[in-house]
Structures are given as C-alpha cells and as structure tokens.
Amino acid sequence: MEKTSDPAISGDADWAPFQRPLFSEPSVRHLTRVGVVDVGSNSVRLVVFDGAARSPAYFYNEKIMCALGAGLSETGRLNPDGRKRALAALHRFQLLAHGMEATPLTAVATAAVRDAEDGADFVAQVHRETGLQISVIPGEEEARLSAQGVLLGWPGSYGLVCDIGGSSMELAEIKGGEVGRRVTSPLGPLKVRDVKGGRKGRRAFIKTEIARMAEQLGAQRDRLFLVGGSWRALARIDMDRQSYPLHVLHEYRMSTKSVRATVEYLRTSNHSELRSRCGISSTRMELAPYAAEVLSEVVRAFRPHDIAVSSYGLREGLLYQQMPQALRDRDPLIEACRFAEAKDARLPGFGRTLFNFIAPIFRSLKPEKQRIVKAACLLHDVTWRAHPDYRAEVCFDNATRANLGGLKHSERIFLGLALLHRYKNKREGTSFENLYQYLAPEDRRQAEVLGKAMRFGAMLWLEEDSIPGEFRWYPKKKVLELRLTQAAWPLLGEVAMSRLKSLAGSLEAELDLKMTA
Incomplete structure (x- = not known):
C-alpha cells in the first residue's frame, strides 16, 4: 500500500515505516486546493479539495439539483428550467472559487450536455457569462x-x-x-x-x-x-x-x-x-x-x-488525474492521518515515535491491521482540544465518520475503539456500544490493548525524535518487559504507572521494568 517509485520522494530509512510526508513536497503543493465542477444530468456540483494531497479534505461541497436531463428523451434538448438553474449555480460557483483561491476550476459536463442538441450552445453561454470553460466528456x-x-x-x-x-x-x-x-x-x-x-x-x-x-x-x-x-x-x-x-x-x-x-x-x-x-x-x-x-x-x-x-x-478522478505517480502509490489512510497530526496534534511527529515504541506488542498482526495501528498513533492526539469529559467519545466519532479513504467499516470501528481507549479505560456506557458488535471479540481486545498502549506511551513525551525506551513482549510467557532510558525514567510517575498496569492487565501479562543506559 505504501510503496513509491520515486526514491527522492520516498525519503531515507529514518522515516520507516511511515515514509517521508508528501503533502509539503513542491511536486504536490499545487494540489493543496483544487476546485472541480461536475455538470451532470441531474445535479450540478462544486467540490473544492484541500488538505493532504493523497486523501484530500472536502473544503467545500455544494450541489444543486437542476435536472438538466429531464425530458431530454422527448425533446432532444436540455430542460429549460434546469438550464437556467444550472447557469445561476455555475455563476455562483465561479465567484465562490475566486474567493477560496481555487481557480481556475476544472469543469466537466456529462451525458445530458453531450447528448442534447443545444448542449454546445449551453457550454458557450456559460463561458460567455461566467468565464468558466466546461469540457464535455465522452461516456x-x-x-x-x-x-x-x-x-x-x-x-x-x-x-x-x-x-x-x-x-x-x-x-x-x-x-x-x-x-x-x-x-x-x-x-x-x-x-x-x-x-x-x-x-x-x-x-x-x-x-x-x-x-x-x-x-x-x-x-x-x-x-x-x-x-x-x-x-x-x-x-x-x-x-x-x-x-x-x-x-x-x-x-x-x-x-x-x-x-x-x-x-x-x-x-x-x-x-x-x-x-x-x-x-x-x-x-x-x-x-x-x-x-x-x-x-x-x-x-x-x-x-x-x-x-x-x-x-x-x-x-x-479529476483530482487523481493531476497526481504524480509517487503520490498515487501512497496509502490514503496514512497520508490523511499524517496530515491531521501535522495540523492538530500538540507535538506533530510524535505519532511516529509512539508507533515505534509500542510496535513490539503488535508484531504478530497482519499488514492490514498494522496500518490501522499506524493510523491510530498518528491520530492519538488530534482531538486534545475537546473537553476531557467527552474526549474519548469525540475520538470515536471522528474516526468512524471522518473523510478517510482505504478504510472498511469494521476498520473504522476498530480505529475508533482504539482511540476511545487512548483516553478511557472502559468502553461501556458510551453511545457507541451498538457498533461494537461489528468487531469480533479478539478485535475488540486488540483495540483495547492498542488504546491503552497509546495512553501509556503518550506520557513519555521528551521531544519529537527522542526514544524513551522500548517494549519487549513475550506472548507465550505472558511477560511485558519495559526498558526505559535513564533520562525517561522520571516520567514513570504514579499516573503513568497506573496506565502501564492497565495495559498489562488487558494483555493478561506480568510486568518487568528495567532501566537502560
């Protein structure tokens, strides 16, 4: 999922397993805000994409149900009322795009305009009155x-x-x-x-x-x-x-x-x-x-x-058309989560350090589950501004409903549950309990372990690239070993110790603490 054919963009090994961020690269910076207009047979829509270039946010999205194609089979012409409404909508969209610095718009028209005998006349009128150039595309x-x-x-x-x-x-x-x-x-x-x-x-x-x-x-x-x-x-x-x-x-x-x-x-x-x-x-x-x-x-x-x-x-697809291949090859989930971290986390970049720290606990997971662990680590702190009483629920709601590509519904729930446990030991009593049934019991347990691992790891902040220590997990012996550097040892206070014990409890493991040089 995360391969790239461009070594200059992929970055050095220090970025493994995440790869160097792409959304700040000059080669994709022009994709930061892209406006697209779709003139369809039923609706006319403006979408302005923004944010992470590989998995963009919908900065603006407006649709007008114009029904340009209504009656086309009988008359051979665009619906007159729909044509007026579409023209008004396109005039509005052009002005909005200027205000959002999303011009020039990429505009396409589909079946109704290409089939209607007055389709070319409509395209010319739009250009004359709004300045918007519409491309009529074949099926x-x-x-x-x-x-x-x-x-x-x-x-x-x-x-x-x-x-x-x-x-x-x-x-x-x-x-x-x-x-x-x-x-x-x-x-x-x-x-x-x-x-x-x-x-x-x-x-x-x-x-x-x-x-x-x-x-x-x-x-x-x-x-x-x-x-x-x-x-x-x-x-x-x-x-x-x-x-x-x-x-x-x-x-x-x-x-x-x-x-x-x-x-x-x-x-x-x-x-x-x-x-x-x-x-x-x-x-x-x-x-x-x-x-x-x-x-x-x-x-x-x-x-x-x-x-x-x-x-x-x-x-x-029009946005994808403009992407270099190195960007297309990236995992849209990881790129979106990385952008969210850069924008909203208190310590951008710590998600990668956190993943490296807790990864030994999850080595047995398949690659498709490993990427969800990566995503969770990148998102672990992006909702910190929410009120503490609601932070866990906000995390879950954000993960399950956010614009994230490459994510099945069961994976959304897994990610949401892990982030909920990032802020809360217990998952009972929330408004999301009806969704837990869509995860197998073992997946619910893994999400809990992941959340509690992040909950503990988040207390070991030093600086972005500083490694506080390492976990060693022995599943057969049921032993969770924590090796902390001497510099990080003072971070193991009462609250941190309580969270570590909670993690060990979810793993049904004994704790073994060691200090390293």
Whole structure:
C-alpha cells in the first residue's frame, strides 16, 4: 500500500515505516486546493479539495439539483428550467472559487450536455457569462475518471466500477491500479423513466443494454464498486432496512442477496416515510425505483463477489488525474492521518515515535491491521482540544465518520475503539456500544490493548525524535518487559504507572521494568 517509485520522494530509512510526508513536497503543493465542477444530468456540483494531497479534505461541497436531463428523451434538448438553474449555480460557483483561491476550476459536463442538441450552445453561454470553460466528456472518458476516483480511495483494487448519473451509466474495469475496458449506456434513471411500455418495457430495455455491456466486458466476478447519487440513495435504504447504525456510505458493503431484499423493500415501502428516515431528497427518491431496476439487472448479469459503495467518483478522478505517480502509490489512510497530526496534534511527529515504541506488542498482526495501528498513533492526539469529559467519545466519532479513504467499516470501528481507549479505560456506557458488535471479540481486545498502549506511551513525551525506551513482549510467557532510558525514567510517575498496569492487565501479562543506559 505504501510503496513509491520515486526514491527522492520516498525519503531515507529514518522515516520507516511511515515514509517521508508528501503533502509539503513542491511536486504536490499545487494540489493543496483544487476546485472541480461536475455538470451532470441531474445535479450540478462544486467540490473544492484541500488538505493532504493523497486523501484530500472536502473544503467545500455544494450541489444543486437542476435536472438538466429531464425530458431530454422527448425533446432532444436540455430542460429549460434546469438550464437556467444550472447557469445561476455555475455563476455562483465561479465567484465562490475566486474567493477560496481555487481557480481556475476544472469543469466537466456529462451525458445530458453531450447528448442534447443545444448542449454546445449551453457550454458557450456559460463561458460567455461566467468565464468558466466546461469540457464535455465522452461516456468512456466519464467511466475512466470515475474509475480513477475509486482508485483514489482503493489503491490497487480489482473489480468493476459502475457509475450511474441521471442520463447514463458507465462500467469500467480496474486491475492493479489501472483502468481497463470501459463502456457507456443510456441507463441513467432519467432515461429509464422515459422508456415506453411501463415496467415490462423498462425491463426489456435494461436487460438488452446490460447484455450488450456484458458482452463487451466479459466475465466480471470481482468486487462491484457503486458510484453515483442514485446508488448512494439505495445504500441508505439498505441501511434503513437492516437498522445499520454506522451511517457512513463510503465503503459500505452489500451482497447480491441484500440488493434483492432492498429492491423489494423499496417497492413495498411508503416512499415519503422512507425518504424522511433516510435523508434522501424528493428528486432522488423519485428516481430510486428506476435505479433499483438497473442495479438488479447489473447484479444478476455480472454476479460480483461483493458490492462496495464509493463516495469517490468522477470529481475525485479529476483530482487523481493531476497526481504524480509517487503520490498515487501512497496509502490514503496514512497520508490523511499524517496530515491531521501535522495540523492538530500538540507535538506533530510524535505519532511516529509512539508507533515505534509500542510496535513490539503488535508484531504478530497482519499488514492490514498494522496500518490501522499506524493510523491510530498518528491520530492519538488530534482531538486534545475537546473537553476531557467527552474526549474519548469525540475520538470515536471522528474516526468512524471522518473523510478517510482505504478504510472498511469494521476498520473504522476498530480505529475508533482504539482511540476511545487512548483516553478511557472502559468502553461501556458510551453511545457507541451498538457498533461494537461489528468487531469480533479478539478485535475488540486488540483495540483495547492498542488504546491503552497509546495512553501509556503518550506520557513519555521528551521531544519529537527522542526514544524513551522500548517494549519487549513475550506472548507465550505472558511477560511485558519495559526498558526505559535513564533520562525517561522520571516520567514513570504514579499516573503513568497506573496506565502501564492497565495495559498489562488487558494483555493478561506480568510486568518487568528495567532501566537502560
């Protein structure tokens, strides 16, 4: 996950296992604030990215549901009311971007504008009245950019990216960090809604189009990545159906069985009540049944191994397009956590020292769990400004809901629980207890040990690169040995000793304390 092909950027061994920070490098500094406009068939959106270049924060995010593509199938032209609303939105976005120093904006238009006979006229009017230059991209290019957005969050992934907009749906292969074959279709819910012949006519149209796409792409049995607002709406409905408590759409997983159950749940539910419970706009809810018909056939035709929702898509793909390869190769989770530490921690850089100090306790963990330990160490002090009575809960909430790429929901909960134990010995009595069930008992124990190790290690601050000592962990003997330097020994006061004993208790280990020269 953290390899890089550029030795000059990767830094020397002193930075292992974290690698030298990239967000301050001249080669990526121009990515500090990037503005992107997506003119879609259903919505027009401005996103301004900021922060860590590899896993950027959403500095600003605004969407206007303009429905440019409404009625396009009958008239061949953009929706007149939608066109006025889109023009007003784009004028506003251009002014906002100037104020945020995020110009020039990168603006693209997709299916509605490229298919409408007055699409070129609209693009010219936007440029004339706002100065914004919109690129109208072909469907295959839209598929490529959406797939690159998925790669921003899942480096090196394998699978099929399915991006649905208002008037089109694209499929793209991703293999080992590269985008492969791509195909586009008129299967956006606005287009599907206008198909003649009712449900039977829609079903025949959808089946024919997906059969054509499947013939071009061949067998696809890896993960299906869902990109687009209609898919996110269906994921919210799936969460509601299962009373799923972690309302984070990115990396939310579904199975083919759960998709079928949710399609039926949508069909038989009161849409007004469902929309209110799930926080879905009326416009999106109106299109959800048509999107559900499309997804049912996609799943039936391609039979994916599993299904993951991606909040990253075309807009993130445009950012990914601007990244040097050395940046693309980085782990988005570690880069985001490192940036958070640099911005908010009291002693930036201590997270690396803390990781090196507690690492011997976690040597047996697999690499995918080791990276969560690294992330926790980087984040261990970023919420110190919160009131002490609520600090543990703020840590958990931040870890489970923050914009962090490359993190499964179970890993979010593990990270949150470890950070909760960074500030609190007991996890009972919090408002998050309903989430603990999504971790196996051994994972809950490991998160507790990690949190308590950080809780103790945080009391041994000397300076950024100073090594206070070392742990030696003998799991078979159940002995936790702590070797502290003579300079660090006075730090082992009453509170620190209490925390050390608590850590040993969670490990069910005996303590062995030694002073080194």
